[in-house]
Amino acid sequence: MRTIAIANQKGGCGKTTTAVNIAGALALAGKKVLVVDFDPQAHATIGLGIDPENIGKTVYDSFTNAKLPLSSVIVRTKVDNLSVAPSNILLSGLEFELAPRFGREYALKQLLNTAGNSYDVCVIDCSPSLSLLTLNALVASDEVIIPVQTQYYALEGLKQLLETIDIVRQRFNASLKILGILLTFVEKRTTLSKQVQQQMREFFGNMVFDTVIHRTVRLAEAPSAGLPVLLYAPNCTGSDEYRALAVEITSVSA
Amino acid sequence: MRTIAIANQKGGCGKTTTAVNIAGALALAGKKVLVVDFDPQAHATIGLGIDPENIGKTVYDSFTNAKLPLSSVIVRTKVDNLSVAPSNILLSGLEFELAPRFGREYALKQLLNTAGNSYDVCVIDCSPSLSLLTLNALVASDEVIIPVQTQYYALEGLKQLLETIDIVRQRFNASLKILGILLTFVEKRTTLSKQVQQQMREFFGNMVFDTVIHRTVRLAEAPSAGLPVLLYAPNCTGSDEYRALAVEITSVSA
Numbered sequence: 001m002r003t004i005a006i007a008n009q010k011g012g013c014g015k016t017t018t019a020v021n022i023a024g025a026l027a028l029a030g031k032k033v034l035v036v037d038f039d040p041q042a043h044a045t046i047g048l049g050i051d052p053e054n055i056g057k058t059v060y061d062s063f064t065n066a067k068l069p070l071s072s073v074i075v076r077t078k079v080d081n082l083s084v085a086p087s088n089i090l091l092s093g094l095e096f097e098l099a100p101r102f103g104r105e106y107a108l109k110q111l112l113n114t115a116g117n118s119y120d121v122c123v124i125d126c127s128p129s130l131s132l133l134t135l136n137a138l139v140a141s142d143e144v145i146i147p148v149q150t151q152y153y154a155l156e157g158l159k160q161l162l163e164t165i166d167i168v169r170q171r172f173n174a175s176l177k178i179l180g181i182l183l184t185f186v187e188k189r190t191t192l193s194k195q196v197q198q199q200m201r202e203f204f205g206n207m208v209f210d211t212v213i214h215r216t217v218r219l220a221e222a223p224s225a226g227l228p229v230l231l232y233a234p235n236c237t238g239s240d241e242y243r244a245l246a247v248e249i250t251s252v253s254a
Numbered sequence: 255m256r257t258i259a260i261a262n263q264k265g266g267c268g269k270t271t272t273a274v275n276i277a278g279a280l281a282l283a284g285k286k287v288l289v290v291d292f293d294p295q296a297h298a299t300i301g302l303g304i305d306p307e308n309i310g311k312t313v314y315d316s317f318t319n320a321k322l323p324l325s326s327v328i329v330r331t332k333v334d335n336l337s338v339a340p341s342n343i344l345l346s347g348l349e350f351e352l353a354p355r356f357g358r359e360y361a362l363k364q365l366l367n368t369a370g371n372s373y374d375v376c377v378i379d380c381s382p383s384l385s386l387l388t389l390n391a392l393v394a395s396d397e398v399i400i401p402v403q404t405q406y407y408a409l410e411g412l413k414q415l416l417e418t419i420d421i422v423r424q425r426f427n428a429s430l431k432i433l434g435i436l437l438t439f440v441e442k443r444t445t446l447s448k449q450v451q452q453q454m455r456e457f458f459g460n461m462v463f464d465t466v467i468h469r470t471v472r473l474a475e476a477p478s479a480g481l482p483v484l485l486y487a488p489n490c491t492g493s494d495e496y497r498a499l500a501v502e503i504t505s506v507s508a
């Protein structure tokens with residue numbers, strides 16, 4: 001199972017939107033996809049139409065109860081080929097429960113082995129932090145996608161994240177690759193957005209995906225329908241761009 | 255010293271932008287203002303023109319070295335009457351250092367007592383989490399401002415934050431008040447933004463500030479100049495709105 005983490009400690013850069021819509025695009029292209037919601041805010045769960053307050057078991061239960069494999073908490077979504085291991089606020093307690101455990105960085109990697117064997121791709125949505133949870137997601141993944149808003153603050157945190165990825169590669173997961181940096185909230189009309197895009201391509205070159213995601217209100221509306229944008233508004237810019245991103249990702253084999 | 259926390263675990267809702275610009279507006283109105291950057295991303299530090307990689311001491315040093323009062327790490331900014339207790343990535347280690355300490359929730363409250371006595375207002379910028387750091391900020395504050403983007407995901411997390419504030423009030427800080435909910439990224443042109451605004455006012459009534467902050471590129475540009483928007487582009491919408499917010503805040507006495 002190809003496992004891709006969507007991570008950046010900068011808040012609001014489009015992690016959840018990218019996780020839900022890449023997963024949606026890959027599922028519509030016929031891949032069997034699992035989304036793991038690894039953020040206590042549970043926005044990927046909500047964005048896929050599942051109410052975190054009314055679900056039975058979540059990812060947290062599977063961590064804290066050895067008798068519950070991940071497969072037992074996974075629920076189907078309204079989208080064919082797309083399932084989710086949901087989260088809720090209880091997940092915020094996992095940080096302190098994992099901290100004293102031996103091998104605490106590998107907890108999610110081990111849990112993913114109990115997801116059942118029918119998924120082609122697993123997409124992990126991370127919370128806006130470089131916490132033990134996010135560390136677990138990086139250790140469990142083959143690749144990581146880094147959404148970066150084309151805004152000033154967005155550039156600052158990137159250095160820290162790249163250093164963290166280096167440390168993970170050296171100490172916990174030698175095969176972790178950066179699948180790409182995804183520029184989000186791109187705006188045709190503002191110089192700031194153009195400047196940041198230019199700086200990112202000059203600085204990071206091929207690490208930056210060709211596909212960029214423009215700001216479009218359809219992407220902000222889709223979560224209220226509990227659907228990836230590709231099903232909510234199939235012909236909008238957001239759908240075209242996430243479809244193109246899925247093609248770019250599939251052409252790079254893990 | 256009137257202490258106001260800017261908190262919401264939702265990433266990218268405008269916490270730092272609000273902290274920097276309220277502080278700027280109050281300083282320009284003649285108040286002596288201290289900004290405490292309580293986010294390891296150090297965006298408030300950067301937004302006020304200070305490089306987190308080249309400062310001597312930060313808030314973290316003052317926590318971990320009892321000989322260093324907060325006043326010894328505070329630096330002046332380019333703005334008269336406005337100083338900042340800067341942060342950098344080391345602050346992310348504080349969470350684990352504080353966890354085993356007795357009275358760990360009061361650590362920041364105690365530290366603020368060593369800020370020196372010349373400030374009228376202290377504004378604390380929080381990281382996008384409901385961690386022990388954010389808990390410390392809520393315990394140390396008289397009031398809290400909650401920035402909320404007018405987007406679908408923004409509504410979801412509010413319940414958790416309000417519950418957390420209730421717990422803080424019951425167990426650690428009986429006088430903590432919600433100064434207000436600030437609607438950010440408001441857009442005149444989209445139905446989504448109008449709908450969320452309407453829902454927020456229906457649901458939260460007077461808790462929502464009259465002043466709202468519209469999306470404007472000047473607010474995203476100002477951090478690259480290391481200045482509050484009121485000095486970067488004094489006549490733009492962002493400046494008018496943060497000035498109006500400062501008036502609204504000053505008229506409510508703590």
Ligand SMILES: Nc1ncnc2c1ncn2[C@@H]1O[C@H](COP(=O)(O)OP(=O)(O)OP(=O)(O)O)[C@@H](O)[C@H]1O
Pocket residue numbers: 010011012013014015016017018039043126127128184185186213214215216217218219220221223263264265266382405406407408
């Ligand atoms: N390209 C886009 N155009 C317009 N709105 C967008 C776009 N991408 C995301 N959004 C909206 O912006 C907000 C932030 O995006 P999102 O929640 O995906 O970011 P995040 O990085 O997951 O945030 P957090 O750090 O809180 O986890 C959401 O309300 C989302 O609906």
Ligand SMILES: Nc1ncnc2c1ncn2[C@@H]1O[C@H](COP(=O)(O)OP(=O)(O)OP(=O)(O)O)[C@@H](O)[C@H]1O
Pocket residue numbers: 009010011012128151152153154264265266267268269270271272293297380381382438439440467468469470471472473474475477
């Ligand atoms: N009203 C606005 N109009 C346009 N851009 C804005 C506005 N408010 C904030 N921004 C920009 O949007 C981004 C997110 O804002 P900001 O960093 O203040 O949010 P935050 O809540 O502090 O994020 P984090 O959760 O990472 O701490 C920044 O790049 C900022 O410059």
Ligand SMILES: [Mg+2]
Pocket residue numbers: 015016017039043126127
């Ligand atoms: Mg998210």
Ligand SMILES: [Mg+2]
Pocket residue numbers: 269270271293297380381
């Ligand atoms: Mg911030």
